[in-house]
Amino acid sequence: MKHKYLRNVATLCLTAEKCIGCGRCAEVCPHSVFVISGEKAVIKDINSCMECGACAMNCPVKAISVNASVGCVAAIIKGWFTGSEPSCDCSGDGECC
Amino acid sequence: MKMSEKGTCCCAGCCEEVLVTPYDEKDMWIAGKIRTQAGIVPVVSTEICFKDRLGAWKVRWGIGRMNYRVSPGLYAVGTPDESSPVLVSANYKLTFDLLRKELTGLDCWILILDTKGVNVWCAAGKGTFGTAELINRIAKTGLSQIVSHRRLILPQLGAVGVSAHEVTRQTGFSVLYGPVRAKDIKTYVASGYVATEEMRTVKFTVRDRLVLTPVEMVQAIKISLSVFGVMYLINLFAARPFGLKDFIAYIGAVITGTVLTPLLLPLIPGRAFAFKGALTGLIWTAAYVFHNNWLAPESLLLGIGYLLALPSISAYLAMNFTGSSTYTSFSGVTKEMKIALPIIISSLLIGVVLLLIYRLA
Numbered sequence A: 001m002k003h004k005y006l007r008n009v010a011t012l013c014l015t016a017e018k019c020i021g022c023g024r025c026a027e028v029c030p031h032s033v034f035v036i037s038g039e040k041a042v043i044k045d046i047n048s049c050m051e052c053g054a055c056a057m058n059c060p061v062k063a064i065s066v067n068a069s070v071g072c073v074a075a076i077i078k079g080w081f082t083g084s085e086p087s088c089d090c091s092g093d094g095e096c097c
Numbered sequence B: 001m002k003m004s005e006k007g008t009c010c011c012a013g014c015c016e017e018v019l020v021t022p023y024d025e026k027d028m029w030i031a032g033k034i035r036t037q038a039g040i041v042p043v044v045s046t047e048i049c050f051k052d053r054l055g056a057w058k059v060r061w062g063i064g065r066m067n068y069r070v071s072p073g074l075y076a077v078g079t080p081d082e083s084s085p086v087l088v089s090a091n092y093k094l095t096f097d098l099l100r101k102e103l104t105g106l107d108c109w110i111l112i113l114d115t116k117g118v119n120v121w122c123a124a125g126k127g128t129f130g131t132a133e134l135i136n137r138i139a140k141t142g143l144s145q146i147v148s149h150r151r152l153i154l155p156q157l158g159a160v161g162v163s164a165h166e167v168t169r170q171t172g173f174s175v176l177y178g179p180v181r182a183k184d185i186k187t188y189v190a191s192g193y194v195a196t197e198e199m200r201t202v203k204f205t206v207r208d209r210l211v212l213t214p215v216e217m218v219q220a221i222k223i224s225l226s227v228f229g230v231m232y233l234i235n236l237f238a239a240r241p242f243g244l245k246d247f248i249a250y251i252g253a254v255i256t257g258t259v260l261t262p263l264l265l266p267l268i269p270g271r272a273f274a275f276k277g278a279l280t281g282l283i284w285t286a287a288y289v290f291h292n293n294w295l296a297p298e299s300l301l302l303g304i305g306y307l308l309a310l311p312s313i314s315a316y317l318a319m320n321f322t323g324s325s326t327y328t329s330f331s332g333v334t335k336e337m338k339i340a341l342p343i344i345i346s347s348l349l350i351g352v353v354l355l356l357i358y359r360l361a
């Protein structure tokens, strides 16, 4: 069963003119947000984006921007109070954070 | 003991044994050592022993989980040579165990980055599993003398912290992002480094969620101890003191928020975690209030108080689980919190006030 989270919130943005169609973004995205269609990357499913930042990090021409941060309540609250970037101090296991 | 004669030092006299990776021979998971151009590399076993299992269990229950790590550096599995693949991973012992137990029969190298004992995904998010550490670790281990190819296999989730083209530019090594799960690595290597869509997709199965719940519950119960303390103090003055039933009602709400909601996650209606938690919390509370007949006129305040307070607790705990989930975004959680927190706090406050009036008056 595919999990669904809130819609229309992701800050992911693709500048198609810059894209050289290398396919890295589609390769690294853990939620299959991108597809490569005719030499260019296309955002197929923006609502599945978890803003991890992997695509932007690995795009060789900086065609992707995303406000990458952790989606974690404790970290966000801490961020609100300290005014800093949210960061999690967990060391959970498996794939979590 | 497995040894490889490949890359043994050439001449007598120059053979001071250099360790590529510091290790402790007494560790059960060290199976031997291997000589390479760059020095001695420890060979790791692909067996998981009792001690590893015990360690994993403790970590899952939140006992000493900040200090479960292996030394960063290069390790060998089987009898790798200069053409064997190089897998990159984190120095969290649990991650390391999960990886090595899937590598039986494979000859490969494992490059462990110093992620301060944190798993790949979290470490990548923080940047400790990152471009700089990878480049630094390649240099420190002398990897380019040990293998003749220039290919690294990273877990896909590491992509959050590593910029592949940057690594290639600075070290000449190209980065392949492998499967998300360690169990797919053998198939991936055997197929000539092709990761299927299935291998690339992050799932969040019932099992994945189940192993995360103990830590959530232990943390919630730690905080609850102070709640019990306050209940005890109130009992000193209360006309109608808290009893076992209150305890059950409260613990039920905690379990609903930390265990039940995460487990049933995709089955519960709604998208926001707080909503899901509030819903299951409300079902629990309503059932228990009804069972105890707390909506009868003489205990109406108690019934309503719990109906307001307990679902808010479940909602908050469920919302906390976003931190463990693998699909919630920062923007999403922020939005959810901005809406949910004021409701949770006011509902909790009103509920608690009603309870206090009932108990003290």
Ligand code: SF4
Pocket: A012, A028, A029, A030, A031, A032, A033, A034, A048, A049, A050, A051, A052, A053, A054, A055, A056, A066
């Ligand atoms: S930020 Fe992460 S989840 Fe979102 S599109 Fe990029 S890689 Fe995919």
Ligand code: SF4
Pocket: A014, A018, A019, A020, A021, A022, A023, A024, A025, A026, A040, A041, A058, A059, A060, A061, A062, A063, A064
């Ligand atoms: S990584 Fe960048 S250049 Fe490559 S396909 Fe994606 S957007 Fe285009």
